[in-house]
Amino acid sequence: MLKSIRKTFLLIPVVFLLGSCWELEQEVLDGVTPEDVANSNNPQLIDVLKASAYSRIVGSWGGHNSIWSINEVSSDEMAIPQKGADWEDGGLWLRAHRHTWAPSDEAFNNSWNYCYTAIGEINNLMISFPDVAALNAELRVLRALVYLWLIDNWGNVPIITETSSGGNPTNNSRQEVFDFIESSILENVDLLPKEDTKSTMNYYSAHAILAKLYLNAEVYTGTPRWADAEAAADVVISGPYSLSSNFFSNFATRNGGSTENILTLPYDENNAGGFNLAQMTLHYLSQNTYNLQEQPWNGYASLEEFYNKFDDNDVRKSAFIVGPQFAADGTRLRDISAEADDPDGEPLTFTPEINMLAPNAFRQAGARVGKFEFASGAASSLSNDYPLFRLAEMYLTKGEAAFRQGKTDVALAAINMVRERAGMPAFTSLTLEDIYDERGREMFAEASRRTDQIRFGTWNDPWWEKGQSEPFRALFPIPLQQINANPNLTQNPGY
């Protein structure tokens, strides 16, 4: 001790006099610097970095306040009813349901950041490893996927690539974004692997992006591309995938072995958190049904009209949790705080009917989202992989695109693949509305409904607790927070 003090006493002035310690270097003790990353020769680093870019898109897709949330709650398949004091939350979710949202609503900003954070990460990675062709191809396609979400939700968004420079970017037109996505894929798709990679990009998931892009081309650009959509879907259908005989195996806990899922967000309670559907939809007391680690929040429920579009024989109707609720040991759950005027009384029963959106929806009202398995003892983050693309959607896309080109036979064959798997009799004739409803039943809770409603022209129609909405609502507002941070951005028309 004394020695070291004496040393310090003597040394410090001497060192100073030598003038060698005035300029200070900041040491980093518990993180890595960009230089460390550049100089690393760990062969697994590139894989991990690539996976990090993917982990950005895994992020919070399936959480509350997410891109999933704004898509589902603004569509006619889900709502977050306000239960007295609970879930008012500044009216955000009521506005989302009624199509009266404001640019300052936080969920839009979260969703926007989710997309652009991934883009920044991808661009940085491309700068760091410019010479790895396969990696760059994959990253460009991954970036195109993020732009697919951006073009769908906001339309006129800035295109930022690894070669962009200068400070704050400006908006690009929706047509430019469309072209960018299309060319990103067409130029790179042949460099991608053709085996089933599940949670990373391959040849088929790239075509699935194209299929979705072309299917909505008329909405995005004014020019329909039905034949291209059909062709792209055909490529995917030709891939190493098959419809699972058990519809729900695609949504089970540890569903990594699904033969149908083409590209998934590989959620894992330990390794990739952020999929919180059990918390978001279940009643507080449902903790006892599934032995959940945390009490659920009693939020998201399905609309009764939408629920009623399912035939009782439809296998997929089990995607809703309705009826009496029990604890894991079989005892009936009782909600002692059930509203006095709730006809179901204390015994916990989920009813498809919701008495009102706000302010006093019954705590038990509403069919809950049970499409994804809730494992017993689940943490707030689920371990179910979330499918971004699966084969059934490609059949539906092919069917719709074919039908819109007048090829009803092709359409029937494709759509009936999906319909029969659900235990329903095959269609013998087809209308656009049939396709719309079939898509609704198949794709429930997979954040497809809003896009479908816009494409089928039902988006602005009134439905339960929602009036006619203005056409400009087909695009979400550029978040106020982003416009504040980047004054070069132009708000979408109407807002």
Added chain:
Amino acid sequence: MDRVQFLNIAKSKNKQHISFEIKYSYLFRFLLTKNSMRNYLQKFKTLALALTLLFGVSIMTNAQNRTITGTVLDASLGDPVPGATVLIKGTTRGVATDLDGKFTLEIQPGDQILVISFVGYLTQEVEIGNQSTFTVNLEEDIQSLEEAVVIGYGSQDKKEITSAVVGVKPEDFNRGNVSNPAQLLQGKVAGLSITRPGGNPNNGFNIRLRGLSTFGANSSPLIVLDGVIGASLENVDPNDIQSIDVLKDGSAAAIYGARGSSGVILITTTRSGKKDGNVNVTINSFATMDQATNLIPVLSAEEFVARGGTDFGSNTDWREELISDAFSYTTNASISGGFQNTSYMASVNYRDNQGIVDGTNNQRLNTRINLSQGALDNKLRFNVNLSFTNVDSESINDAAFRYATIYNPTAPVFENTESAQERFGGYFQRDLFDFYNPVALAKQQQFIGETKTALTSYRVEYDFLPNLTWSAQYSQDRRNTISGGFWSRQDFQVGFGASGSAERNAFDRDQKIFETTLRFETDLSDGLNMTLLGGLGFQKTKNEGFGARVRQYLFDLGWNNLGAGAIRLGANTNLYSFANEDQLNSAFGRANFNYNNWLFLSASVRAETYSGFGENNQTGIFPAVSIGSDFTQIFDMGIFDQFKPRVSYGVTGNLPPSPTLALGVFGNGNRIDLDGDPLTTNDIFVGIVQNSNPNKDLKWETKKEFNIGIDFGLLDGLLSGSVDYYTRNISDLLFNVPVATGAPNPFDPGRFNTASSTWVNLADLRNAGFEFAISANRLGKGSLKWTPSFNFTIYQKTQIESLSAGELGFDELRFATPGSPGQNNNPIIYNRVGQTLGDFYGPRLLGISEGGEYILSTTDPNEFERLGNGLPKGEFGFANNLEWGQWNLSFFFRGAWGHDLYNSYRGFYENADGASNTWNSVITDKTPTNPLITSTPTFNSSYIEDASFIRLDNMELGYNFKTNSPNLSSFRVYFAAQNLFTITNYTGIDPEVRINDSENGDGFTTSLSPGIERRNTYFQTRSFTLGLTVNFK
């Protein structure tokens, strides 16, 4: 046994030393055994100690021969001089004069000369002879009356001070059970806000000088303890403080450069000035009782059921179940003295503060040794200060306070069912949303902290010439904390789903500073005196820590056995360690000029290089200049004996809140499972992620402060005071600014923003204020003396001038959502450019419909109105000291006006909506009752309440016993009370100003949402203290 031993030794020759040791060991045993005893035993021990001291003292006084008496008077005024030392020359025997200046002393044959001394007077010697009564007239020592004020790197005569500096001495400190040095100053210094809402003994105080001058984490003033920069307040016990000096304006603080923006508080600990072989021993011991006060009224069980609340058939006052009167004990003992070139002070301070809820307490043992030794005719001086503090704290989940207020009053505490026994340890629990038995919550979750701090500093000074002094100081400030958290398997809130959980965390902070200075003083010409100071400083700070949390226990083993938790990954688990280190190099200089005692000038500059600045901005320069002139030295100013206008200007800075922000360091990202199969683990890695975008231009914040003031004294020193007006411009404000995610990063060309924010320097804030302080010196006649002092501050609240830097920035920052249930997404505070910081925004409540529905001005967030502001327009303190014979009474009022608070209890729990069937409702004076509001609670203007208040903060009544013992210089018994009453219209828990939000933000933004009283606020307490202070010689 102890007592007999104590008495015997008290009679022996070296009694001061030995008796102190005995007392010390007694005290120590008392401390050691204390922890394991129950409350009543602790009380008994305190009493026993007090009695022993009393008894021992009275015995000591009986062993003497002849008695002399006398009076010590001020030679010019003829007033008695209390506290003067009367000593028999060549011995260590003596007494202090009492309040009337009288003394009684027993002398032995051979005693010849009395030495009478007192601070501020010339020491006098009187021959004893055969006289038995003495009257001694002490002459004022003009030189020493020039009160020294501690400034950075030295002290200055008060008359020479040209900037806004306020010194506070122990006699002006707050009274009662004061455990934190900050509390000593609460309300005493104009412009210095010190707040601690609620009565949690573990909570620190929020300190803010002259309003907010940064958004960042360093909004509290810099603490400089005996010259050690940035020391933590934990290193010093309030009892060991000799003076506290507050450097308020920019010119005074500029000598601390990039750390001075929030002001500087200099604390000087007691050291003995005596060199005459005398020893002074002081024992101060007190006991305090705390009671909860100002609980928000709620419905009784009957009223609750009558309103439709769920009836569980019991009748429970949950707050009564949770809280009980708390008894706390404190003992301070110190010994000081000196001879020739040596002086020393040693102290031990033990505080055991209990909270009003079982499981909240704070025990603190502080030991200090200050030692000075001179050599070579005192030209070479060594100084060693050592202080060691151990703090053990226990706390509960503060949500228990909320649930104790709103939990169903018909629910029982316990439930005798098999299921309740098995699942919840017998506590009543129900599966309802946000519904937890508060008693269970307080018992089944536990949190502890054990903090050890050691501050060691070593200083050497050498006078090369009488006017050229070199100094060097090395200090090490080390703080180590181990904390533990525990959630029982039967804890319904967290532990139940996690099957029991526990955590352990360790944090270590180590700051080493070496500074060296050279000071030179000379008379440049006749009447022009110059003092030059130059110095260099080097500082290295390291923070590190680690921790782990596990879950799923078979038995509730808690943090003592983390290995017994089966699950170490996923929710409710944690594993981390961290470390960071930074360095700061400084060079500084100051010149002071005094021209014929009427014109004073001071100029200083400090240059600082910090490792955490961006590579493009490595060194900041912080200059200051101030000038003042005492007009009474030039003109005849009538009743004024001092009238010193002064003007100052200074630039100070603020460091980035973390040293690596400029670098864009990659931290831990998601866990990456390369093949997506969790069963194969050899391909799982933790990815890397840039949490903030790098900024190579990152630098210090800059605050430019202009201060104009007048120091005045009038009527022969009867009144003195000061007036100040200041304006502050803060630029280059450090803030984590939202940026266009994914866009090219302008601060790191060629790379892209992967994080949604970047730390940048933004402009600008502006604030101003007016401060006034006046005090009178012992007004009154005869034996009744009144010493009042009064100060107030009027703030011009902080104005946001701009929140932009280049093309980055924003017009508005929204913060602070009220919370769950139902108010999660509506921020209520908007910080808007061009407006004051921290404005409340929301709909105005226009009225209530017949059916009890709100009538709101709007529901559109874009049309919300400004509803108020949480920062005060002004604050004041009014201190009074009354002396009457042996009695003294002090009382202190403190208050703030013009600030609003969001009353969150009303904001959530006063409506008779559906939720009021689950939760109890509050019924304050402001709760509408006819009709009751039936709407769902929605934030609106009615929940923003004016929280102006006046509080009788503390009072103390003391009695000084007359002592005739030569060994006892004073014996004082006192009774003190804190927080006796508060006058306010606010209906929440505590109208105290909230300068920070306890629940908002990441630590860097909490000061941007002032004025929110959260529901988890610890209840307010009122304290009563009984204590005694004994001084031995």
